Amino acid sequence: xxxxxxxxxxxxxxxxxxxxxxxxxxxxxxxxxxxxxxxxxxxxxxxxxxxxxxxxxxxxxxxxxxxxxxxxxxxxxxxxxxxxxxxxxxxxxxxxxxxxxxxxxxxxxxxxxxxxxxxxxxxxxxxxxxxxxxxxxxxxxxxxxxxxxxxxxxxxxxxxxxxxxxxxxxxxxxxxxxxxxxxxxxxxxxxxxxxxxxxxxxxxxxxxxxxxxxxxxxxxxxxxxxxxxxxxxxxxxxxxxxxxxxxxxxxxxxxxxxxxxxxxxxxxxxxxxxxxxxxxxxxxxxxxxxxxxxxxxxxxxxxxxxxxxxxxxxxxxxxxxxxxxxxxxxxxxxxxxxxxxxxxxxxxxxxxxxxxxxxxxxxxxxxxxxxxxxxxxxxxxxxxxxxxxxxxxxxxxxxxxxxxxxxxxxxxxxxxxxxxxxxxxxxxxxxxxxxxxx
Amino acid sequence: xxxxxxxxxxxxxxxxxxxxxxxxxxxxxxxxxxxxxxxxxxxxxxxxxxxxxxxxxxxxxxxxxxxxxxxxxxxxxxxxxxxxxxxxxxxxxxxxxxxxxxxxxxxxxxxxxxxxxxxxxxxxxxxxxxxxxxxxxxxxxxxxxxxxxxxxxxxxxxxxxxxxxxxxxxxxxxxxxxxxxxxxxxxxxxxxxxxxxxxxxxxxxxxxxxxxxxxxxxxxxxxxxxxxxxxxxxxxxxxxxxxxxxxxxxxxxxxxxxxxxxxxxxxxxxxxxxxxxxxxxxxxxxxxxxxxxxxxxxxxxxxxxxxxxxxxxxxxxxxxxxxxxxxxxxxxxxxxxxxxxxxxxxxxxxxxxxxxxxxxxxxxxxxxxxxxxxxxxxxxxxxxxxxxxxxxxxxxxxxxxxxxxxxxxxxxxxxxxxxxxxxxxxxxxxxxxxxxxx
Numbered sequence: 001x002x003x004x005x006x007x008x009x010x011x012x013x014x015x016x017x018x019x020x021x022x023x024x025x026x027x028x029x030x031x032x033x034x035x036x037x038x039x040x041x042x043x044x045x046x047x048x049x050x051x052x053x054x055x056x057x058x059x060x061x062x063x064x065x066x067x068x069x070x071x072x073x074x075x076x077x078x079x080x081x082x083x084x085x086x087x088x089x090x091x092x093x094x095x096x097x098x099x100x101x102x103x104x105x106x107x108x109x110x111x112x113x114x115x116x117x118x119x120x121x122x123x124x125x126x127x128x129x130x131x132x133x134x135x136x137x138x139x140x141x142x143x144x145x146x147x148x149x150x151x152x153x154x155x156x157x158x159x160x161x162x163x164x165x166x167x168x169x170x171x172x173x174x175x176x177x178x179x180x181x182x183x184x185x186x187x188x189x190x191x192x193x194x195x196x197x198x199x200x201x202x203x204x205x206x207x208x209x210x211x212x213x214x215x216x217x218x219x220x221x222x223x224x225x226x227x228x229x230x231x232x233x234x235x236x237x238x239x240x241x242x243x244x245x246x247x248x249x250x251x252x253x254x255x256x257x258x259x260x261x262x263x264x265x266x267x268x269x270x271x272x273x274x275x276x277x278x279x280x281x282x283x284x285x286x287x288x289x290x291x292x293x294x295x296x297x298x299x300x301x302x303x304x305x306x307x308x309x310x311x312x313x314x315x316x317x318x319x320x321x322x323x324x325x326x327x328x329x330x331x332x333x334x335x336x337x338x339x340x341x342x343x344x345x346x347x348x349x350x351x352x353x354x355x356x357x358x359x360x361x362x363x364x365x366x367x368x369x370x371x372x373x374x375x376x377x378x379x380x381x382x383x384x385x386x387x388x389x390x391x392x393x394x395x396x397x398x399x400x401x402x403x404x405x406x407x408x409x410x411x412x413x414x415x416x417x418x419x420x421x422x423x424x425x426x427x428x429x430x431x432x433x434x435x436x437x438x
Numbered sequence: 439x440x441x442x443x444x445x446x447x448x449x450x451x452x453x454x455x456x457x458x459x460x461x462x463x464x465x466x467x468x469x470x471x472x473x474x475x476x477x478x479x480x481x482x483x484x485x486x487x488x489x490x491x492x493x494x495x496x497x498x499x500x501x502x503x504x505x506x507x508x509x510x511x512x513x514x515x516x517x518x519x520x521x522x523x524x525x526x527x528x529x530x531x532x533x534x535x536x537x538x539x540x541x542x543x544x545x546x547x548x549x550x551x552x553x554x555x556x557x558x559x560x561x562x563x564x565x566x567x568x569x570x571x572x573x574x575x576x577x578x579x580x581x582x583x584x585x586x587x588x589x590x591x592x593x594x595x596x597x598x599x600x601x602x603x604x605x606x607x608x609x610x611x612x613x614x615x616x617x618x619x620x621x622x623x624x625x626x627x628x629x630x631x632x633x634x635x636x637x638x639x640x641x642x643x644x645x646x647x648x649x650x651x652x653x654x655x656x657x658x659x660x661x662x663x664x665x666x667x668x669x670x671x672x673x674x675x676x677x678x679x680x681x682x683x684x685x686x687x688x689x690x691x692x693x694x695x696x697x698x699x700x701x702x703x704x705x706x707x708x709x710x711x712x713x714x715x716x717x718x719x720x721x722x723x724x725x726x727x728x729x730x731x732x733x734x735x736x737x738x739x740x741x742x743x744x745x746x747x748x749x750x751x752x753x754x755x756x757x758x759x760x761x762x763x764x765x766x767x768x769x770x771x772x773x774x775x776x777x778x779x780x781x782x783x784x785x786x787x788x789x790x791x792x793x794x795x796x797x798x799x800x801x802x803x804x805x806x807x808x809x810x811x812x813x814x815x816x817x818x819x820x821x822x823x824x825x826x827x828x829x830x831x832x833x834x835x836x837x838x839x840x841x842x843x844x845x846x847x848x849x850x851x852x853x854x855x856x857x858x859x860x861x862x863x864x865x866x867x868x869x870x871x872x873x874x875x876x
Contacts, residue, residue: 017631209677210457211455238676247762263784265759266784273822285740294736300739306715306721308746313849
C-alpha cells in the first residue's frame with residue numbers, strides 16, 4: 001500500500017470518507033501508522049481521528065509526536081478533542097498539549113473539560129454560529145458564510161440578545177426563505193427549547209428524538225448560551241445507552257467488545273459471577289435446611305430447576321418492561337408505582353394460574369400423583385406471582401431512590417427469585433409432607 | 439380548557455411545539471378530541487399527528503371524518519402518512535383515503551406503500567430537493583428557495599444527471615459558501631454514499647451513525663434516486679431496534695408498553711413462559727433419570743440451583759456479547775466465528791477455573807467433605823466452559839443461517855444451559871458415587 005509513494009497514497013486515501021479512512025488506518029501496524037502521521041497534515045489527521053474507535057483513540061494519540069498530537073487535537077471538532085483529553089489518564093500530557101495549542105483553542109477546551117461525564121455539557125460543542133436578534137437577515141447570511149467553515153452545524157442558528165441570553169432560534173431553511181431586510185427577531189421562533197449544562201445525556205437524547213431536533217442549545221442558569229449539542233453525538237449516546245442497558249440485563253457492568261482478549265472478557269465477567277456464586281450458595285443453604293424433607297421425598301429435587309427457572313424467567317420479563325419504560329419516560333412524567341405494581345400483580349396471577357394448571361395436569365398424569373402435581377402447580381403459581389412483582393418492584397424502588405434501575409440486572413433478579421421460589425416450594429412440600437409420602 | 443373559546447384554544451395550542459401538542463391531544467377524552475378536529479385545519483392537525491404515539495395513531499385516524507382524515511394524511515410528511523396507512527388493517531379504508539386525496543399525493547403514497555417493512559424503502563421520504571448537475575449555484579439556490587417549504591430536509595442536496603441517476607451530493611453549507619456562477623458539478627462531492635431500497639433499516643441506521651450523515655439517499659438498481667432517509671427517522675429506528683434486542687434478551691417477542699393492561703401483558707409473556715415450562719419439564723425428566731443417585735445422596739439436590747444458575751448466567755453474558763457485537767458490526771465486516779468461539783472458550787476456562795476452585799474450597803469446608811467439594815467444583819468448571827461456548831455459539835450459528843441472532847433470547851439459552859449443567863453434574867455424581875457415599 002505505502003512504500004515511498006506519498007503522493008499516490010495521499011491521492012487515494014483522501015478520496016475516502018473519513019469513516020473509511022479511520023477503518024483503514026486502524027487496521028495498519030504501528031510502524032505504518034507512524035508513517036501515516038508524517039504523510040498527513042494535522043487537519044487531515046484530525047478528520048480521521050474523529051472517526052477512530054473511542055477505545056483506541058488514547059493509544060493512538062500517545063503514538064504521535066506530542067507537538068503533532070496537539071495540532072491534531074486543535075484541528076478536531078472541539079467536543080471530540082475534549083472527549084479524548086478526558087480519557088487520557090496522564091494529566092501532565094493533557095497540560096502539555098494545552099500549552100502547545102493556540103491560546104484560543106486551549107481556552108475553549110479548558111472550559112469544556114470542566115463538565116461532568118455524561119452530562120449535556122460534556123457532549124456539547126462550542127463551535128456553532130450565533131447571531132444577534134438585531135441583525136437583518138442579510139447581515140446574518142453574511143455572518144453565516146464567514147463562520148460556516150469552522151462550525152459543526154449551521155442548520156440551526158441560535159439567536160441571542162445584547163446580554164448574550166438565548167432568545168430564539170431560526171433554521172437555515174427559514175433564513176433562506178426570509179426576505180433580506182427583516183430583522184432576525186421578526187423572523188425567528190421564540191419557542192426555543194434548551195437544556196441546562198448539567199442535564200443527563202440520556203434525557204437530552206430522549207428530547208432530541210421526541211422533538212426531531214438536529215441540534216439543541218445548552219445554557220447556564222442565567223439562560224446564557226454555552227454551546228450546542230448536535231444530532232450525530234446524540235446517535236452515539238443512544239447507542240451507548242442501549243448497549244449499557246443491554247449489558248446490564250445480561251449481567252455485567254462494563255460493555256465488552258468483540259476484540260477484547262479472553263482475559264479482558266473474563267475480568268469483566270468474573271466479579272458478577274462470583275457475586276452470583278455466593279448468592280447461589282445462599283440458595284443452596286436454604287435447600288440444605290429442607291434436607292430432611294428431601295431425604296424422605298427425593299422426587300422433589302426433580303422440580304427444583306423447573307420452578308427456579310420459571311421464577312427467573314418471569315422476573316426478568318417484568319424487570320425488562322420496568323427498566324425499559326422507566327428509561328423511555330422523560331423525567332417530568334410521573335411514574336405511578338402503585339399502578340404498575342398492581343398491573344404486574346394481575347399479570348402474575350394470570351400467567352401463574354395458566355402455567356400452574358398446566359403443570360399440575362402434566363405432573364399428575366406423568367407421575368400418577370395428583371398431590372405431587374398439585375404441589376408443583378401451586379408452587380409455580382405462587383412463584384410466578386411473587387417473581388413478577390419482585391421483577392417490577394426492584395427497579396421501581398431503585399428509580400425512586402435515584403439509582404439507575406438498569407443496575408438491577410437480570411442475573412440479580414433471577415437469583416433473588418430462585419431463592420423466593422425455593423422457599424415457597426419447600427415450605428409447601430414440608431407442610432403437606434403427609435400427602436406426598438403416601 | 440376548551441368550551442366554546444375556539445380562538446383562545448387555537449392561540450394557546452398552536453404556540454406549542456407539535457410534540458407537546460400531541461401529548462396534550464392524546465390525554466384528552468374522545469369527545470374533546472372530536473372537538474379539536476373541528477377547531478384545527480388539516481395542516482395543523484397533520485403536525486400533531488406526526489408526533490402522536492404510533493400505537494394510537496390508527497385509532498385516532500379512525501375517529502376522524504374520512505374526508506378530514508384524508509386531508510390530514512395528505513398534509514403529513516409523506517413517510518409518516520405511509521406508516522399509518524401501512525398499519526391500517528382495513529384496506530378499503532386505505533383505498534377510500536387515496537381516492538379522496540389529490541392525484542399527485544395519492545400516487546406518491548402508492549409508490550411508497552410497496553416497500554417491505556423495516557427496509558430503507560419503507561422509511562424513506564419522497565419530499566426532498568433534487569438538483570441537476572448542470573445548474574449553476576445561483577440557479578440551485580433559487581430552486582431551493584422554491585422547494586424548501588415542502589421538503590423534509592434541505593441540508594443535503596442530491597445531484598442527478600440528465601438520466602436522473604444520482605451522481606453527487608452537496609451540503610447546504612457548501613452551497614452557501616460557493617460562488618454563484620460555478621456549476622453544481624464543479625462544487626459537489628462525488629463521494630456520495632447511497633443505499634438500495636431493499637436494505638435493512640438497522641444497516642441504514644448503523645451507516646448513518648458511522649458516517650455522521652443527516653440524510654442518506656435511497657436508489658434503485660440503476661442508481662436512480664428514489665427518496666431520502668432523514669436522521670429523525672433513524673433515531674426512531676435505533677430506539678426501536680434497541681427495545682427489540684432488549685425485549686428478546688428478556689424473553690418476549692413483542693415490546694410491551696407501560697400502559698398495556700395486565701391481560702395484554704400476560705398474552706405477550708405467556709407463549710414464552712409455556713415453551714419454557716415444557717423445556718423445564720424436560721430438565722425435570724433428566725433429573726428424574728438420576729433418581730437413584732438422588733435417593734442415595736440427597737445432598738446433591740442442594741447444589742442444583744447453584745450449578746444451573748451459574749450456567750444460565752454465564753451463558754447469558756456470552757450471548758449478550760455475541761448478539762450486541764453482531765448487530766453493531768456492519769454487514770460487510772466478516773465475522774470470524776472460529777476466533778470468537780475460541781476466545782469465548784478461553785474466557786470460559788478462566789472464569790470456570792476461578793469459580794470452580796472457589797466453590798470447591800467453600801463446599802469442602804462447609805460440609806467437611808472434600809469429595810463433595812471437588813464434585814461441585816469440577817461440575818461448575820465444566821459447566822461454565824460449555825455454557826459460555828453455547829452462549830456464543832447459538833447466536834453465531836443463527837447469524838450464519840441469516841436468522842436474527844437476537845431471537846436466541848436469554849431464557850432460551852438459560853434453559854439450554856440448565857439442561858447441559860444438570861447432565862454434567864449428575865453424570866459426574868453417578869460416576870463417582872462410591873466416593874460420596876463414604
